[in-house]
Amino acid sequence: MAPGAASDPDVDTAGHGAKAPEAAAFDGLGPLIRDLDWDEDQRLADWLAVVDQVKNLPAVFLAAIAWEAWQDIEPLQHQRWLGNLLVAAMLRQRGKVGSHLFCLNAGLRLIARERRKSPTRTIRLLAVLDGFAEAASAGLKELDRLALTKSQVERRLRNRRKNSSLPALIELVLARPGSWSFRTRWRRRSR
Template structure:
């Protein structure tokens, strides 16, 4: 009877030793992981970046210096109106040629200046970008800075006027199509189809059916009720719009 407590005590000691060994092994694994992570971070901090290929990049092209000059231009003109500041930032980016292969980034950075002042939304940015297509390359690259800025502002104004005309056209189309809603039930899918047509350049039968969650035959019948313009001229795979 006296040997039983000794055996139990011995088994407890063995279990404690095993738990201690498991704990030591877990701590050792954690230490190894921390050491490996520290080595990776050390490589990231102190390893020099790989040299760019001379075939694509010019070694004498100091992008950091050019970027610093561009930031100075932006800070000097921060007191100007937002649109003028945006145009100056875009023009200076193109003139300084900050990045050898990142000319497109200037348009995004210039647009971000307008977003910082909460003057535009995501819907305005494509219009600002498309307005540059209205300005010829010769007008955008002339040596006279004032002429370049005037041409860029003129392109934005022309695009804004085009947007207002497009808004009037869509508003008129909405009024014309809304006449078909007279006498309709509240559960009719026709209002949803009108919103879909106004939000998309062209609408196919499959698009309307998936958006309205109806059959293609029912979608085709609703499209015919609106008297939309068929733009493909085909018997199959047809599409409609208010172009």
């Protein structure tokens, strides 16, 4: 061990309690990449207070107000994306969606930025509600596309052997369409 290493806080002499080199480097960059006056705990408490005030509203209104408050308060300095997941989790907790997290981003992408970032709160809330409608519409279109694909593939499988495992494979692929669509696109591009 080098002389003076025992007194260096970045050197782990006892097997615990020392900082990792990445953490030590990050602490030095803190003022460069973080606003030191940003009080995440207080902002998060403010957001939770807003959610608590509207907890008796219907689920969609609660989610719209919670999303708008997250965008307005910005509780977490470097994790703005977490608000969309929390809003989707609220919808799931309230029973609006049962088996998945609602993809709010898919609908919000279709809404003009001027409406989503409007200085008027009413316009922002209406934009979020329109985003919910667009996301639901996109989900229904995806379900229709999958149903059509399934019927087309089943037509092609009519005259196959009875012990073919291809129908089971198709059921597997259609059960989790998102995980297979990327692989299919990647294979097409790589040819």
